[in-house]
Amino acid sequence: MQSAINASDIAGSIGAYQPSESAAQTGSMISVANLHKSFGVHQVLKGVSLTVQKGQMVAIVGRSGSGKSTLLRCMNALETIESGELNVCGHAVHDRSRVNLRELRKQVGIVFQSYNLFPHLTVERNITLALTTVKAMDRAAATRKALEVLEQVGLAQKKDAYPEQLSGGQQQRVAIARSLAMAPQVMLFDEVTSALDPELTGEVLKVMEQLARDGMTMVLVTHEMAFARKVADVLVFMHDGKIWESGPPNELFDAPKTKEFAQFIGSGL
Amino acid sequence: MVQFNWFHVGFLLQAAQWTVLLSLLAFVGGGVFGLAVALCRISRYPLLRWMTTAYIQLVQGTPLLVLLFLAYFGLSIMGFQLAPLAAAGISLTIYSAAFLGEIWRGCIQAVPRTQWEAAECLGLNRFEQLLRVILPQAVRIAVPPTVGFMVQIVKNTSLASVIGFVELSRAGNLVNNSTFQPFIVFTTVALFYFCLCYPLSVASRRLERRLNAVRN
Numbered sequence: 001m002q003s004a005i006n007a008s009d010i011a012g013s014i015g016a017y018q019p020s021e022s023a024a025q026t027g028s029m030i031s032v033a034n035l036h037k038s039f040g041v042h043q044v045l046k047g048v049s050l051t052v053q054k055g056q057m058v059a060i061v062g063r064s065g066s067g068k069s070t071l072l073r074c075m076n077a078l079e080t081i082e083s084g085e086l087n088v089c090g091h092a093v094h095d096r097s098r099v100n101l102r103e104l105r106k107q108v109g110i111v112f113q114s115y116n117l118f119p120h121l122t123v124e125r126n127i128t129l130a131l132t133t134v135k136a137m138d139r140a141a142a143t144r145k146a147l148e149v150l151e152q153v154g155l156a157q158k159k160d161a162y163p164e165q166l167s168g169g170q171q172q173r174v175a176i177a178r179s180l181a182m183a184p185q186v187m188l189f190d191e192v193t194s195a196l197d198p199e200l201t202g203e204v205l206k207v208m209e210q211l212a213r214d215g216m217t218m219v220l221v222t223h224e225m226a227f228a229r230k231v232a233d234v235l236v237f238m239h240d241g242k243i244w245e246s247g248p249p250n251e252l253f254d255a256p257k258t259k260e261f262a263q264f265i266g267s268g269l
Numbered sequence: 270m271v272q273f274n275w276f277h278v279g280f281l282l283q284a285a286q287w288t289v290l291l292s293l294l295a296f297v298g299g300g301v302f303g304l305a306v307a308l309c310r311i312s313r314y315p316l317l318r319w320m321t322t323a324y325i326q327l328v329q330g331t332p333l334l335v336l337l338f339l340a341y342f343g344l345s346i347m348g349f350q351l352a353p354l355a356a357a358g359i360s361l362t363i364y365s366a367a368f369l370g371e372i373w374r375g376c377i378q379a380v381p382r383t384q385w386e387a388a389e390c391l392g393l394n395r396f397e398q399l400l401r402v403i404l405p406q407a408v409r410i411a412v413p414p415t416v417g418f419m420v421q422i423v424k425n426t427s428l429a430s431v432i433g434f435v436e437l438s439r440a441g442n443l444v445n446n447s448t449f450q451p452f453i454v455f456t457t458v459a460l461f462y463f464c465l466c467y468p469l470s471v472a473s474r475r476l477e478r479r480l481n482a483v484r485n
Contacts, residue, residue, distance in 0.1 A: 078386065
């Protein structure tokens with residue numbers, strides 16, 4: 001344990017990139033401090049600290065097993081945390097006994113690699129389900145909202161289709177729309193294009209880029225290096241359960257500070 | 270010697286009504302308690318899971334015949350004299366609930382865990398997740414094994430004859446005792462059972478097709 005904390009301190013000093021105005025808590029949507037998480041004896045997160053400002057897009061990259069997906073799932077309280085602090089949209093997620101999960105989930109949307117649409121419901125019902133049950137909207141308002149977000153992802157004409165009738169890219173865009181309909185303050189994307197071919201990946205990334213331009217606060221775990229470099233405000237490279245490097249993507253890509261990141265982008269690009 | 274005649278067919282038909290009634294008792298009682306058992310088996314509370322697991326193991330390891338004896342003769346020795354219908358209803362319910370509960374637990378767990386997760390992430394609470402997302406998908410999976418079990422139950426009601434029920438099988442036995450025409454008597458009985466079970470299978474196929482056709 002002791003050694004892990006020391007290591008994380010070192011990692012923190014290498015890569016704890018913070019935008020200049022970050023000292024003020026007001027602008028930060030997510031703040032993670034010295035987060036630890038294990039599955040059994042396997043330590044997945046070994047002291048992660050990170051701040052996400054309002055309107056930022058933070059892209060987390062790294063090898064499989066580096067803990068990036070786990071970090072993302074922690075932010076939505078899908079995983080429990082061992083130690084450290086995690087504040088998301090004003091919710092103290094680390095305090096499991098006190099955090100209001102329903103409120104947290106209203107404010108934090110997540111999109112998964114495998115879409116996870118509800119196969120027994122039409123595209124429209126997939127979107128309106130949570131609006132009518134969780135947000136207590138009436139059916140007409142929920143339907144209007146569904147159409148609005150479907151238009152945003154360019155799929156209004158598919159509102160009556162069932163998920164299995166759509167391509168992977170379309171399903172993923174519906175999943176984004178479903179999450180978007182809840183009007184979240186932060187959206188999390190967990191390798192959302194990893195199951196798609198390049199063409200379908202493109203259509204999903206376009207939607208995400210537009211979201212970023214509209215000012216949505218986004219954290220994504222991704223393998224799309226070119227996309228991360230082009231669109232993200234902050235790039236985070238995770239390695240061995242720690243944040244190894246972080247900063248503006250161009251700086252990191254042009255001049256990797258660690259040999260692990262250099263190796264990672266060397267093999268990845 | 271009396272020949273097998275229409276009077277006997279009428280007698281069998283009357284007895285078949287008991288078979289239907291016993292089956293319905295088993296479906297309804299077993300359905301209601303079976304759902305409760307299934308939900309307890311996937312509960313977050315270990316005590317509920319443990320208790321229902323014990324119940325299922327116990328009942329699945331006991332012949333229905335023994336349950337019937339226990340409910341009718343066993344309870345009467347302890348001072349609870351149950352009518353045959355009550356005793357049969359209770360034992361069939363206990364028996365069906367254990368099997369249906371386990372079948373339905375499997376169907377609920379066959380729905381991918383990520384569906385729970387996706388619903389949870391949209392803010393649905395556990396009950397809403399189950400009701401709006403998981404159960405509708407589980408029902409589709411549950412139709413064939415449930416109907417398969419229902420057909421078994423229709424046939425198993427014949428065991429209720431041991432506590433004095435003159436249902437279809439017992440009635441066939443009585444008719445045979447007076448006519449000594451076992452082949453024709455029991456063929457008729459078998460035909461009656463078939464007429465009860467076959468519509469179930471047909472309805473099941475229809476239902477399956479309808480549930481799947483929704484999407485095409």
